[in-house]
Amino acid sequence: MSDGARDYDIIGSQAEVHKHKSEYLEAHNIQNQLLQASPTHNSYHLGFTSINVAEIEVLMGVPKNLIQEKIDAAYTIAKGGQNKMLMIACDLIQADFNLREGDMSSFLFRQCLSVGWGKSSEAVTYCLERLGDSSRWEESHHLSSWATVFLAHSSKGKQKLEIHKALQFLGDLFLRENDEVTAVSLFTLALEGFTQMDIHRSRAECMIRLGDISSKNEDLLRALELWETARLLFERSSQTKRVQDVDERLVKIAEDVKEQYKRDLARLAELKAPRGKVEEVGEDLSEDELGKEAAGLVAA
Structure with missing residues (x-):
């Protein structure tokens, strides 16, 4: 050479x-x-x-x-x-x-699989990773079994990164089936592996999903923490569109925090707090102040 x-x-x-x-x-x-x-x-x-x-x-x-x-x-x-x-x-x-670019045909991937199987493990891995990632496909064009095939192929080759990606993809499938408990376990396991390997984009993708689940369950501070970290990781991996998606989530969570404050005030009233206390809290957290408090949490 x-x-x-x-x-x-x-x-x-x-x-x-x-x-x-x-x-x-x-x-x-x-x-x-x-x-x-x-x-x-x-x-x-x-x-x-x-x-x-x-x-x-x-x-x-x-x-x-x-x-x-x-x-x-x-x-x-x-x-x-x-x-x-x-x-x-x-x-x-x-x-x-x-x-x-939105072409949902899997023909070319399948053709590459057929040519590469038994000849190029790298080509097979590349195809299976794309076919197994349900987040990239419209539901009507995706077969859930691809994620399982990807996991089996990666495990056979002891490909650590690909194994954890397959776990992430399986988490997506369980989340689609509304099995949050299993999805969270898979995303968490995948995130631990990606963190150990320092894989920025994959870490961010898991954090986005875990943050979405936390937000759905009204654990807004946890969601905020996950999304803000994910935003930095997407920036590090030059994912401009994904950064914009996170920014939209952060704007929405500011509104959610504001609404949560309102609900907390209502609960105080229902508990019949001492006269004057609820009014005092309400004055301290007026409509404008609620917005400022929520924005402050996002900016913190």
């Missing part, structure tokens, strides 16, 4: 570590530098680096035209050089990109 090829592999490995932890901006910067430095005569490096950049851009939410250009360029190289592995990689990223 030449020094140039060795350096390329080392730098590429650094990008993979960042991607693994969902530090997508760092991974993208490295892969983009490799793409710019790739010699045009080395179609192998150029094709795989193009598809590596496209993969990260799908995860980051980069505009679709920029992504499709890179996928098309990699497809051209794969077809011209009869490179089957690059062709599979292109199909995988194209399928993931199509799903991100």
Whole structure:
């Protein structure tokens, strides 16, 4: 192996570590530098680096035209050089990109599974992870058994990160069936693993779900704590849309806290607190003050 090829592999490995932890901006910067430095005569490096950049851009939410250009360029190289592995990689990223853009067809994923099964564990894992994540599919297009298949495949290969992702996906399925107890157990178990491995985006996704459950059960302070931490983790993993989703939750929880104060005042009145005390609390927490108190909790 030449020094140039060795350096390329080392730098590429650094990008993979960042991607693994969902530090997508760092991974993208490295892969983009490799793409710019790739010699045009080395179609192998150029094709795989193009598809590596496209993969990260799908995860980051980069505009679709920029992504499709890179996928098309990699497809051209794969077809011209009869490179089957690059062709599979292109199909995988194209399928993931199509799903991100709302295409609920699983045909390309299934095709990649058929080609990769027994030949490329990495390709199989990639497909099963996407097929098993019910949060990305409309309910009518998703088979719950995919999450179980993903868990079995990951367990067989002793893939720690993928095992915990499968547990998270199973938690989604139990939550869909209104089994909150089992869902919370699975999300908590997955979160512990993601925290140990320092996987930012997956931690945030579990925290969002646990926060939603806490909010539903009127444990607003717990929900607030989980959502605020999730927001920081989504920022760290360059998930702009998810940050906006969390901000919407935080605005809503300010209103919920305000309503909770009102209910507490009503309960005080029902308990027949000493004359003057309820009125005193009511004056201290007027309509405007309630809003300020709620906003203060969110900003704290």
